[in-house]
Amino acid sequence: MQRHHFAFIVATVATLGSLYFSEVMLYLPCKLCWFQRIFMYPLAIYYLTIMLTNREVNRLFIGLMAGAGWLISLYHVVLERIPNGDAFCSNDCLIRWVNYFGFVTIPLLSFIAFTLILVIQFVPKRTAR
Numbered sequence: 001m002q003r004h005h006f007a008f009i010v011a012t013v014a015t016l017g018s019l020y021f022s023e024v025m026l027y028l029p030c031k032l033c034w035f036q037r038i039f040m041y042p043l044a045i046y047y048l049t050i051m052l053t054n055r056e057v058n059r060l061f062i063g064l065m066a067g068a069g070w071l072i073s074l075y076h077v078v079l080e081r082i083p084n085g086d087a088f089c090s091n092d093c094l095i096r097w098v099n100y101f102g103f104v105t106i107p108l109l110s111f112i113a114f115t116l117i118l119v120i121q122f123v124p125k126r127t128a129r
Contacts, residue, residue, distance in 0.1 A: 004057050007120045008047035014113035015044045021106060032076045036110045039069030043117060062121050070114035076107035 018037055021027045029037065043065050050057055 003120050004047055004050060007062075007117050008044065008051060010113050010116045010120070011040060011044035011047055014040050014110065017109065018106075027106075032072060032079075033106065033110075035072050036069050036076070036107075036114075039065050039072070040110070040113065043069075057121065059121065062117070066114050066117045066121070070111065070118060073107055073111035073114055077105075077111050080105060080107060 015037075018029070018033070018040070022029050043062070046061065046065075049055075
């Protein structure tokens with residue numbers, strides 16, 4: 001199984017998870033969540049496309065999309081963790097729709113997904129010595 005297959009799984013689970021939270025559970029995504037979706041959804045479609053066409057991964061595209069999403073999700077997580085973080089976001093960015101184990105929130109899940117995609121795509125493979 002190639003690296004982009006794992007990245008496809010991560011991007012697809014993140015995409016379906018965000019759709020589940022908004023369309024099934026009816027949680028309203030904040031402005032920062034929308035921006036994270038803008039960068040995650042195309043990754044799922046892109047990885048599916050390259051798997052179906054057997055093309056090489058465009059690392060620049062992945063780096064830009066996942067990198068931008070990673071930065072936005074990092075900012076969102078930091079806003080959640082600092083006192084009075086709502087002063088920096090006026091669109092209900094700090095509503096914790098989920099809070100698994102007392103710290104796992106939707107922005108943290110997004111941050112983890114973008115981190116995994118970047119690690120999967122850009123950390124060099126180990127070679128046998």
